[in-house]
Amino acid sequence: MKLINVYIEHLTLQLNQLFTYACDEPVQKGCRVKVDFAHRECIGFVQETDVKSDLKNIKPVLEVIDKEPLLNEELLDLAQYISKRYVCSVISAYKTMLPPALRPSSTYKKIIYEDHVYLSSSTLPLTSKQANVYEEIKDKLPMKASEFRKLTKSLAKPLIEKGYVKLRKLPKSNDVLPSYIEDSIHELTLEQKNAIEEIENSNDSCFLLHGVTGSGKTEVFLHLAQTVLKQNKQVLFLVPEIGLTPMMIERVMARFQRKVAIYHSQLNDQEKYEQYCLVKDKKVDIVIGTRSAAFMPFDDLGLILMDEEHDTSYKQDSMPRYHTRDIALWRAKYHGCKVVLSSATPSLESYSRAYKNVYHLVSLTKRIYDQMPEIHLVDMKEERNQFGLSQRLIDAIQKTLDKNDQVILLLNRRGYLPVVRCSNCNEVMMCPDCGIALTYHKSNDSLMCHCCGNVYRFDHTCPKCHSHHFFQVGMGTERLEENIQMLFPNANIVRMDADSTKRKNAHAKLLKEFEQSGDILLGTQMVAKGLDFERVTLVGILQADNALIHSDYRSCEIAYQMLEQASGRSGRGVKKGDVYIQTYDPGHYVMQSVLKHDYLGFFRKEMSYRHLGVYPPYVFLCCIIYSHESLEKAMDVALLGKQFLSQFKVLGPLEINMRQRQKRVRLIVKSKDETQLNQTIWKLVEYHRSLKTNVKQDINMYPLILEE
DNA sequence: AGCACGCCGACT
């Protein structure tokens, strides 16, 4: 009797261990099996074959699901690395690495197939009509059966029956590629040429391309990719979750034609599966996509490009909480290829590594059209606030519209009213699950929790005192749109936020609409990222201090990145651009650094604060959240956890927002020694299991955002 | 995470 070791699906970190089953059928590492586990059917993922065991009661596997391994050796190894580094189960790493349709889940996801027609040979006689059609279409094969029937009409059947063509079932494919655009090849600037040469001629493996906004980083990317493709190697092109995804895909497609796979969260399961197979079957050389694209089954990777490397969407905020940068570096090492991280506003972590020559720093200091936009800090203490706008910004918008140029306005808050407060009894509408204020959305006349996404009916009656009157304080993008339309009745306004981009491809559609006929693009931070429209010469940022008031250690870095990136959307063409930043604190070093486009100045200042406060990149952090319906219970277990971690500096326990009606308590662990931190956290997992408590412990290694 | 097991209170 042959024995195998499998990981069991769905069980949390508590059960990150192998279980032995008997299996006489041949089965390989990396395949799924169906097993009986604790009196129910589960999916197991084969990790080891031909193992020895002296356990009694070894059950047989019920069914071998896969003939071929789902993951190759490299990706199986990568899962072990993710599990170790991020303190998560190996099975959770496998799950994120696979497209949903192939995940080791207990519910089978259906893969839809359709018929394709292939050329075949036959000696059976054809009628002249049949022969004519056959001659016409035989060079166009293979094609979809539906298309074939359209072309051949009634002659389809005899051609198939006589064996001149044959049918084969393939997974149904949808065209996920965006509309085709013309490629525009730009003459490289001297800086760009030097950057390309420096990267290609170096023996270093990881580069940080620091280029100011509008300096043509994409063109550098495309040239580097070209060289690698000529060597018949593959290129992975990573982009952040939103915003510039459609624009970047278009440019890569325009340059390299159709041998591109695309992978991002907006694809449905079927589409993801198709794109995954394109890579697995070696039908494409370039993959462009968001963080999940980092797990594509490459066999000969030649280059990894990571655009806007500072973007926080590169870190997954559910298990496994990996950072895409770590995955990129690991895979580059495995394939012996280069990684280029790129940003106009690098993360402090990456820039400090470049500073210490861990990464090779390459800089682009000039814009293609050589003119940085001019920044105007508008001191809101001295301005009258009209519908959220200062007179200076209103004048600037009017001037820009008069010139027939375009405007981008950024307000990082969606909805209509961020807080709904009864004007009679001061009651604030709150989310019962999260305990935070609900936002009023006018479009569907409802209250939404921006934490959990729950939507509640709103009958405009206070649940406490039954009054019908509410304060109208604060503003989100929805209300701003209304106000702007009032101020500029002839302007065509496009609003882009999480609400207006919910539908599929809404992103690309809104951007197209703005490009063709829009005057003002108004939105949340997603309008700050990567957009490249030559006619935009004014960017206005409202409530710029919002980002600074968080207590998070990273809030200044995030604020700086957001302001500088948003500023970078202005004046990207021949015309000079302006940026108006409305703030109550124009003297703040974040504002002053943005004013002078002084990244290095910001970096030095922020690093000195991080050093003083003992925060990354000077130490490694781990964030642990204990949750339970009783605050007291969660607090008790958190205190035990803190005791267990007494060798480190631990902040907390601190009560934070509830989630799903569970009270939550947070610990933050700081350590200068990464290995020691990692090992101790694994011991904490063991310790927590030994407590046999029903308080949940959730671990986030190297967190980017602390306030949850 | 489920789901069986087990130890007490309410009820035909």
Add this chain to the structure above:
DNA sequence: GTCGGCGTGCTC
């Protein structure tokens, strides 16, 4: 005397 409440512990 039994039905079922949910706290606890195990899963090859």
